[in-house]
Amino acid sequence: xxxxxxxxxxxFLALAVFVIWRLRSVLGQxxxxxxxxxxxxERSRTxxxxxxxxxxxxxxxxxxxxxxxxxxAAPRDWRGIAExxxxxxxxxxxxxxxxxxxDPKAFIEGSKVAYEAIMIAFAKGDxxxxxxxxxxxxxEAFERAIAERExxxxxxxxxxxxxxxxxxVAVDVRNRVAQVTVRFLxxxxxxxxxxxxxxxxxxxxxxxxxPDVWTFARTLGSRDPNWQLVATEAGA
Numbered sequence: 265x266x267x268x269x270x271x272x273x274x275x276f277l278a279l280a281v282f283v284i285w286r287l288r289s290v291l292g293q294x295x296x297x298x299x300x301x302x303x304x305x306e307r308s309r310t311x312x313x314x315x316x317x318x319x320x321x322x323x324x325x326x327x328x329x330x331x332x333x334x335x336x337a338a339p340r341d342w343r344g345i346a347e348x349x350x351x352x353x354x355x356x357x358x359x360x361x362x363x364x365x366x367d368p369k370a371f372i373e374g375s376k377v378a379y380e381a382i383m384i385a386f387a388k389g390d391x392x393x394x395x396x397x398x399x400x401x402x403x404e405a406f407e408r409a410i411a412e413r414e415x416x417x418x419x420x421x422x423x424x425x426x427x428x429x430x431x432x433v434a435v436d437v438r439n440r441v442a443q444v445t446v447r448f449l450x451x452x453x454x455x456x457x458x459x460x461x462x463x464x465x466x467x468x469x470x471x472x473x474x475p476d477v478w479t480f481a482r483t484l485g486s487r488d489p490n491w492q493l494v495a496t497e498a499g500a
Contacts, residue, residue: 345369345432355435359442362484368432374491375446375480376430382493387422387454389414399481399494417459425451425471433477437484443494445479 340360345368346352359366378397385393389410395403413420427450434445452474456465466472479495482488 342368345372352432352435355437355444356432358437359435359444359484362437362440362442371444372430372432372446375444375478376427376448378480378491378493379427379430379446379448379450379476379478380424383422383424383452386410387420397493399492402493402496405496413456418464419457421453421455421457421468423453425453427451428473434479440484441481442484443479443481444491445477445495448474448476448478450474450476 340357342348342353342356346356356366356368382394382397384390385397386406386409391407391410394406398406427448429447429449431447432444433447434443436443450473451471453468453471454466454474455463455468458464475498477497478493480491481494482491
């Protein structure tokens with residue numbers, strides 16, 4: 265009788281351990297619904313940095329699948345993106361010849377997300393996010409500006425009001441490296457404060473219109489779908 269009780273007990277204990285293990289294996293995994301942590305100059309021809317340096321980034325849509333080069337096709341209708349026969353249209357054709365899945369409209373929307381994320385990260389001095397989104401050269405320029413601000417014991421407050429325009433103004437493909445230049449027109453509230461909190465540059469209340477021209481780069485055909493900021497300049 266005692267032996268039967270012991271066997272039954274062992275069986276139930278084994279079942280309990282199995283049930284607990286299954287629950288932990290399910291509850292301990294991400295379901296995909298959690299919010300992912302944001303671990304987001306002169307133009308050059310260097311390739312974007314490797315994935316190891318950019319584990320968590322803002323992804324610009326349009327190249328989620330790696331596609332093999334396709335045979336030349338008839339020019340696409342880029343209305344709303346580029347004028348037929350323009351340099352931009354020819355550049356876009358060069359991109360889709362290597363990656364047919366490239367969607368310039370989705371790219372523009374993604375570039376707006378990246379633009380805002382980079383501007384906010386720069387204002388906060390968030391080096392980790394900037395490192396994941398910028399090329400080495402642009403990152404060094406941003407780092408110098410942040411370091412100077414810190415030496416002067418200043419802080420930068422930036423609030424996005426809107427991005428009124430984002431348009432592709434240049435596309436260049438060489439040796440499978442694509443550079444896509446986007447002109448942004450945004451409305452911001454930006455103010456630099458000293459150690460006492462006094463505004464020394466900009467305004468904490470005034471909305472200003474800011475034009476910027478940014479260039480993003482990526483090696484087409486690579487498995488990494490992420491683009492990096494490789495050049496910035498003030499827009500007209």
